[in-house]
Amino acid sequence: MTAIAVLFPGRWAGDLGVRGVLVLGAAVVAALYFISAPLFTMVLSAFRGPEDMLPFEDAAEWTLGHFAEVYINPVLYQEIIPQTFIFAFGAVTVAFLIAFTLAWLVERTDLPGRNVIFTLILFPLLVPTMMLGIAWVFMFGPNAGWINQAIRFLFGMEGGGPFNIFSMTGLIFAQGAALVPFVFLLLAAALRSMNPSLEEASAASGASPMTTFFRITLPILRPGILAPLILAFLVAMEQFELPLIVGLPARINVFSIRIFFELSPDTELPVYGRAAALALPFLFIGILLLLAYNHMIRRADNFVTVTGKGYRPERFRLGKWKWPSLLFVAVFLAFAAILPALVLLWTSFFGFNPPSYNALANMSFKPYIELFQEERFYKAIGNTFIVAGGSAIVVTLIGAMLAWILVRTKMPGRVILDFVSFFSIGIPSVIAGLAAMLLYLSLPIGVYGTVWVLILAYSYRFAVTTRLNRAGLMQLHKELEEASYAAGGTWITTVRRIVLPLMGPSLLACLVLLFIIGFREFTIPLILMSEDNMVLSVILWRLFENLELSKAAAVGVLIILFVIPIIFLMRRILLPKTE
Secondary structure (H helix, E strand, C coil): CHHHHHHCCCCCHHHHHHHHHHHHHHHHHHHHHHHHHHHHHHHHHCCEECCCCCCCCCCCEECCHHHHHHHHCCHHHHHHHHHHHHHHHHHHHHHHHHHHHHHHHHHHECCCCHHHHHHHHCHHHHCCHHHHHHHHHHHHCCCCCHHHHHHHHHHCCCCCCCCCCCCHHHHHHHHHHHHHHHHHHHHHHHHHCCCCHHHHHHHHCCCCHHHHHHHHHHHHHHHHHHHHHHHHHHHHHCCCHHHHHHHCCCCCCCHHHHHHHHHCCCCCCCCHHHHHHHHHHHHHHHHHHHHHHHHHHHHHHCCCCCCCCCCCCCCECCHHHHHHHHHHHHHHHHHHHHHHHHHHHHHHHHCCCCCCCCHHHHCCCHHHHHHHCCHHHHHHHHHHHHHHHHHHHHHHHHHHHHHHHHHHCCCCCHHHHHHHHHHHHHCCHHHHHHHHHHHHHHCCCCCCCCHHHHHHHHCCCHHHHHHHHHHHHHCCCHHHHHHHHHCCCCHHHHHHHHHHHHCHHHHHHHHHHHHHHHHHCCHHHHHCCCCCCCCHHHHHHHHHHCCCHHHHHHHHHHHHHHHHHHHHHHHHHCCCCCC
């Protein structure tokens, strides 16, 4: 009992019991392991050599050679760092301008069909970014892209273009469009929680709508805007799929691509230590951005304008701007969601040929038939659901236990535990994949190359689940648990029969979000790929890489069919109504 009181000081220490301490202790150890063990292994690997050995082979030695090779190389300063920051800043700028406009139209105006628009904006968030990238290549390829062909035909133009997806501009706009749903969700929440009475007071005093927007709305929203921008920049910095599909043919060299090719060189053996040395500053930048994000979130709390008094936001009347606003929304949805889906659908049936009058005569189900005749395709479907579902369950349950510790106890070091759990959002997928590869190659537990290594590698994303479960737990009054203890219930019984059932909505929200993230993940399974743990996103990439475009498009169509039900489930459970 003394040990329990030391670990979990507070009035409920005696109610935990040995089993409760074991469960909570196991959750803490598991969380620290999933986040820290791979990263610690990666950091050590940066100092181990020579290049032709695994970092933890007996003959390996401590060395600074990897750092010398990476940081003396002028390519790092002439190409990788400048191109990475140009790409990230550009993508975030494009994403913010589009997302803020969409969020303001949906949350603060009388735009028709807001609920439908809200749901459609989320579509790119739910499918693999790689799949969207392939669709945009089909549309905006400089020579064979369908949009380019249509423009050249209509205006009698010759040669290539006018658009070239294989450029820094093309990469920035493609990544910016892919980021819009993520930024939109964060900005919509900030706009929704703002009390419009201050804007109404400004309007009553005679200020114009534009003056009110720049003098009242933006200053109040500034912390709530800067925090999502920091998070979006962090997400853009770690992107791998679009730089691989769009940036690589354009010879755009960003951090994530360079790390990947250190692991998969064309002619040499993988240089794990050099990849780890290159990843360390990338990780350090992530930590700095997270600290800045936490600072902005605390500042945003000082600008809260929603109080206990009820209020009903008055929506701005668009008037003559209704049709231009709907046109803006339609253009974005067309290029970010509808056209990519239609292009993939067409290509899966008709090949990479633009629509024409005699196209129906060439319609073929052959790509689908060939897919369903391949055993590896069925295995990839099963692996995708197993890995996405398994990792979602693991992280949700551990996150619930972490949330209980953070909310209900005064355990020493819980502030560190909170930061470590949130830090997981700042770990890029390419680094998570590299770290998992180094760790499970070194551990003699036989999981490398199986679906289990993917479940373990995916199970580090505790930021979302800990935050959601904390919010759900804070809504449950302590008296409910105290009544159970007073009636003789143990901590295990109380959690199983009272806490978890009442936290059902937040737990389900975590499961859905984490399943979506796992289902669309591409970078980690590509790095840890083997014939036994192939998932749908990797199958899609390999078909595209081998120029089997119709089969690749067919896989993309099937992925869309898998995620459509999730769109409606996510809209129903996670997102408040906008009408």
